[in-house]
Amino acid sequence: xxxxxxxxxxxxxxxxxxxxxxxxxxxxxxxxxxxxxxxxxxxxxxxxxxxxxxxxxxxxxxxxxxxxxxxxxxxxxxxxxxxxxxxxxxxxxxxxxxxxxxxxxxxxxxxxxxxxxxxxxxxxxxxxxxxxxxxxxxxxxxxxxxxxxxxxxxxxxxxxxxxxxxxxxxxxxxxxxxxxxxxxxxxxxxxxxxxxxxxxxxxxxxxxxxxxxxxxxxxxxxxxxxxx
Numbered sequence: 001x002x003x004x005x006x007x008x009x010x011x012x013x014x015x016x017x018x019x020x021x022x023x024x025x026x027x028x029x030x031x032x033x034x035x036x037x038x039x040x041x042x043x044x045x046x047x048x049x050x051x052x053x054x055x056x057x058x059x060x061x062x063x064x065x066x067x068x069x070x071x072x073x074x075x076x077x078x079x080x081x082x083x084x085x086x087x088x089x090x091x092x093x094x095x096x097x098x099x100x101x102x103x104x105x106x107x108x109x110x111x112x113x114x115x116x117x118x119x120x121x122x123x124x125x126x127x128x129x130x131x132x133x134x135x136x137x138x139x140x141x142x143x144x145x146x147x148x149x150x151x152x153x154x155x156x157x158x159x160x161x162x163x164x165x166x167x168x169x170x171x172x173x174x175x176x177x178x179x180x181x182x183x184x185x186x187x188x189x190x191x192x193x194x195x196x197x198x199x200x201x202x203x204x205x206x207x208x209x210x211x212x213x214x215x216x217x218x219x220x221x222x223x224x225x226x227x228x
Contacts, residue, residue: 006060009056009057009060010053010054010056010057010060011053013049013052013053013056014046014049014050014052014053015049016049017045017046017048017049017052017053018042018045018046018048018049019045020045021041021042021044021045021046021048021049022041022042022045025041025044025045026038026041054068078194079186079190083186085137085138085184085185085186086138086140086186089136089137089138089140089141089183090138090140090141092136092141093136093138093140093141093142093143093144093145094144096141096144096145097144097145097148101145101149103148103149104149105128105132105145105146105148105149105150106148106149106150106153106154107149109124109128109149109150115150115154118155118159118161118222118225118226119222121150121154121155121158121159122155122161122218122221122222122225123218124150124154125146125150125151125154125155125166125170125173125221126169126170126173126214126217126218126221127173127214127218128142128146128149128150129142129143129146129170129171129173129174129176129177130173130174130176130177130210130214131177132145132146132174132177133174133175133176133177133178133181134177134180134181134183135181135183136183137178137181137183137184137185138178138183138184139171139174139175139177139178140174142174142177143167143170143171143174146170146174147166147167147170151163151166151167151170155221155225159226160226161221161225161226162224162225162226165221165224165225166221166225169217169220169221169224169225170221172213172217173214173217173218173221176210176211176213176214176217177210179203179206179207179209179210180203180206180207180210181203182200182203187202188200188202188203188206189202
């Protein structure tokens with residue numbers, strides 16, 4: 001390959017700048033006023049990351065400025081309806097939360113699972129996030145349901161866990177489910193179809209990583225959420 005691992009530089013710049021901006025832009029002010037609206041810091045940081053990644057990628061790849069727009073349009077047209085699937089599933093998760101599905105999940109978990117220790121509650125939450133994501137196809141859809149049913153009442157309120165650690169690692173646990181579900185068609189089925197791979201080849205390749213990461217996430221949440 002002509003560029004080898006250098007192709008990862010623009011892709012990694014986006015999350016790196018988004019993280020750095022989220023951490024440091026909040027404290028910047030100009031004339032006594034915040035430089036960036038605190039409620040929009042993450043979005044502004046993400047936009048800055050995209051701009052910086054384009055500034056690096058265009059000269060590196062010797063691409064014309066219009067090419068990102070042309071290629072983005074081509075990719076969306078190729079994916080088709082699957083491009084809207086994550087947004088629709090995330091909205092469905094919010095509907096489920098408002099309908100009280102999270103409370104029902106919490107009641108079932110309390111009735112049938114031994115959740116008398118922090119480790120048991122953490123395992124139920126992380127595994128539940130992954131399992132519900134497999135069903136829903138989107139971790140954003142699973143998050144409000146599992147957090148309302150298990151995360152907040154048990155990990156945070158009952159055992160005094162850190163909600164920030166719970167939310168961050170809980171979402172990552174949901175992404176473990178995204179790696180192994182055909183419901184995440186835009187991630188797992190469409191790429192296989194475009195590359196003429198066997199239908200579930202992407203899922204089979206990702207399954208070992210998903211399983212390992214789920215175990216690591218459970219351990220990290222237990223170690224970090226209750227030890228401030």
